[in-house]
Amino acid sequence: MAAQTRGPGGRQPTINDVAALAGVSKKTVSRVINRSEFLTEKTRAAVEKAIEQLGFVPNPQARALAFRRNFLIALLHDNPNAQTVLNFQRGVLDAIKDSDLALLVRPVDRGSDKLLDDVRTFLEKQRPIGAMLLPPISENDELAALCEDLGVRYVRIGSAPLDDAKHCISSNDREVVAAAVRGLIALGHRRIGFVRGPAGFRSAAEREKGFLEALAEAGLTLPPELNAPGNYRYAAGIEAGEALLARADPPTAIFCSNDEMAAGVLSVAHGKGIKVPAELSIIGFDDSPTATHIWPALSTVRWPIREMGARAAQILVPDFLGPGAKVDDEDNVLPSTLVERQSVAPPPDRL
Structure with missing residues (x-):
């Protein structure tokens, strides 16, 4: 079958068009787009084929509205070593390169008495799915509690364990x-x-x-x-x-x-x-x-700062990285x- 680039009547194809062509529900198409693990390979393949045939492109604004979050993960840091920040970013980008996610980097001032207010305002405005906290601000328990309060997933990076395994990547x-x-x-x-x-x-x-x-x-x-x-x-x-x-x-x-x-x-x-x-x-x-x-x-x-960046993304947003991205909590200590x-x-x- 020749690939279509339009829906019925020559309009832009919609998620409903994909669902009809694949013979599945709109909800199932949404699950494929969002890389849910709870699908059979047959269903996933049928939906992906329909998406390709129609030339369907998911609407990022609609997806963000459905999730009540933008497709962003935030990196918050106050680190004097620019190379550390850069290498960590590279690791995160390694992990999310085939996803719809984007990385947002935000420097902060850990010495400011407005730190918590500034971070709260930033997270409320940007509405990221999750936040990664580099040392030394990762050692601030109040920042972690703030993320929890706002419903923002978080991972803390440290030279020793700072939190439970699902919220921390550490070294030795x-x-x-x-x-x-x-x-x-x-x-x-x-x-x-x-x-x-x-x-x-x-x-x-x-x-x-x-x-x-x-x-x-x-x-x-x-x-x-x-x-x-x-x-x-x-x-x-x-x-x-x-x-x-x-x-x-x-x-x-x-x-x-x-x-x-x-x-x-x-x-x-x-x-x-x-x-x-x-x-x-x-x-x-x-x-x-x-x-x-x-x-x-x-x-x-x-x-292993680059590997720590990749692992942070894997434990922060495994559901956005596709099947097989999830890692065991026991793997969250990466030895130097x-x-x-x-x-x-x-x-x-x-x-």
Whole structure:
């Protein structure tokens, strides 16, 4: 049968035309359009064939009215690391690319006393199906409660579990940082510097706990002069590197809470003529593109942020992603892994 591009009388085809051609109800056509799992393959195939023959295009406004939501999922963030936000977006877009959904990105100010009011206004105006909360705002229980109150599905992203499994995607930052620092200790490093993440970030706290746990296991401590503040930005790495490497007895290794700060420390080392890794080992966190765009290539912890974005979409809107998109709640902890490159070696006295 030749494909039609119009309904009866030459008008634009409607959902009723599809239902009549496929021999099913209008409700069944709607279920196929919205990718319901509760259909036989025979019925789904008949409806999809009718849609193709008629050239039927679902009306997004009508669908939004029926759902009382727009076909949007929102990403809310207040994160100083643009690469983290970008990689998470890529993961979400990977998951929704074959759906009718669109991603709406909204930066917010976690320090504002109007945060909850601003987010409420945004969600009420945009009417997304769901919202994804990146750290550190994902750690705000009031934001999660607000989504619940508005009937907006939500997923919180964290470096440790923040909610029940159906509302949370998390990683194992504490555990993997401890493993990375144990590796430095095993190479012979004893004077190890640390560049912290920003205050108020659960990720920063988890990474610091892992660092200190590994030192404690080896009977070591972190001297105050080797504990440098940071905020996940390159400039903070420069400042930390200047402070740590100007000391009369500098560290032989430095763990940085993200790659941007590690790149800053590495730049300072180059400027001072300190050879990496022969005289100084450096480890970062994230495995961002920065890690391989500098020399030497950075040993780092790979945070699976892109995969976390895809998984967040899968648990947030599985009914919009088609059959087979649903994932088990038990799969919502995505482990980070250590990636060994060229920025780590034994300390000078062991070479």
